[in-house]
Amino acid sequence: MNLKQITGIYFSPTGNTKTAVETITGQIPGGKEYLDLTDPGKRPDYHFMENEAVVVGVPVYGGRVPATAAERLRKLHGRKTAAVLVATYGNRAYEDALLELKLIMQKQGFCPVAAAAVPAEHNIVRSIATGRPDKADRKKMKQFGREVGKRFWELASNYRIGDLQVPGKRPFRKFHGVSLKIKVGSSCRNCGTCIRMCPVQAISRTDARVMDTERCITCMRCMKVCPTGARKINTMVLLAVGHKLKKVCPERKEPEFFI
Ligand SMILES: Cc1cc2nc3c(=O)[nH]c(=O)nc-3n(C[C@H](O)[C@H](O)[C@H](O)COP(=O)(O)O)c2cc1C
The missing domain is CATH 3.30.70.20 (Alpha-Beta Plaits)
Structure with missing residues (x-):
């Protein structure tokens, strides 16, 4: 498939997801555009064609796609447009987020072809996964981006996209926000x-x-x-949350890729 354009799309309040989407998109051959869904305000509907691809990223909130991001992703409309899915998470778990992202994008007319779950600095407790995605993570994301690029070429001869398998299960976890002031x-x-x-x-x-x-x-x-x-x-509240999180996920998680 000779791609006319690759659009990197992200909802990224503190920038981790933006970094991951840009790193991966940067390795896929073709013209690039970026679409930031984070800022407030009204936005139009965006339409993508079959000869385009998108790399779409969200942070994980409570193992889910943030509701605000989900709402904004519904402004995107594909026409069998290939989509690469990216979820960044603060080294605890991404649970149902990739599956939810896949189903949202499919409903919007996209064909999910690959996915990445990328550990990143926890933006609430910043002492968790501090500085990630780091050099090693970026190297792996770049490798993944190049593989995705190759996959797009292979699709040129055999344009059949199978059903991408990502972790997650339905019904999705419930998430009602965090009670931090x-x-x-x-x-x-x-x-x-x-x-x-x-x-x-x-x-x-x-x-x-x-x-x-x-x-x-x-x-x-x-x-x-x-x-x-x-x-x-409040520092004491943050310390308590950090202590709890470090107890449930003490080890360094590595990026995971599905292709
Ligand atoms: C409200 C909220 C909920 C979060 N829930 C999770 C979670 O369930 N698992 C996890 O590992 N990290 C969680 N995080 C951490 C973020 O997913 C992580 O820091 C992400 O990379 C932030 O992306 P951004 O910099 O693009 O905003 C949460 C962060 C926030 C603000």
Whole structure:
């Protein structure tokens, strides 16, 4: 298949998924475009043709595709467009996320051809998998990207895509969000960075200290982008969560690829 264009698509509040999608997409021969589904606001529907491919990535929240990402993925429409699926997760587990992503993309008219589950720095407890994806992970992702590129060429002679098998089971795990509160300290200058960048517009347009906790998806983006470090989660609470997580997944997980 001579691909006209490869589009790297991601929902990535703190950047890990963006890195993974860009690393993999970069190795697939063909013209590249990127589509960021993280920012708030209205977006159009996007249409993709049979001679295109997408690499689509989401972070794992509670073993699932984040509901906000799922909603935005429904703006994508394929016409038997090949799709490479990517899920990044904070070294605990990705559970049903890849299967859910596969089913969403199939429903939207895409043909999932390959998938990757990539351990990445846990964006809530950053002492878990710190700095990942690291050099070794990037090397493996690049190798995977090259293999996917070859697979697209093979498909040219025999355009039959089998059913991609990924881990996960139905009914999917239930996830109702994490009960962590983000506090805003006195160093907040109300500069508006977090207001503009919150994926779900959960921060008041006029006062960054005021948050709609019902709307907040605890994606950690506001904490990451705050130029004065004014937004924080209580240290003791974070230590307790970190302790619990390290107990259930003490070992380094490696990227997994399905092709
Ligand atoms: C609300 C929430 C839930 C999460 N749930 C999981 C999980 O179930 N398993 C896991 O290993 N990591 C989990 N993580 C960690 C993220 O999946 C991980 O840090 C991811 O790479 C973040 O992607 P991003 O930088 O593209 O936003 C969770 C993070 C958040 C914010």
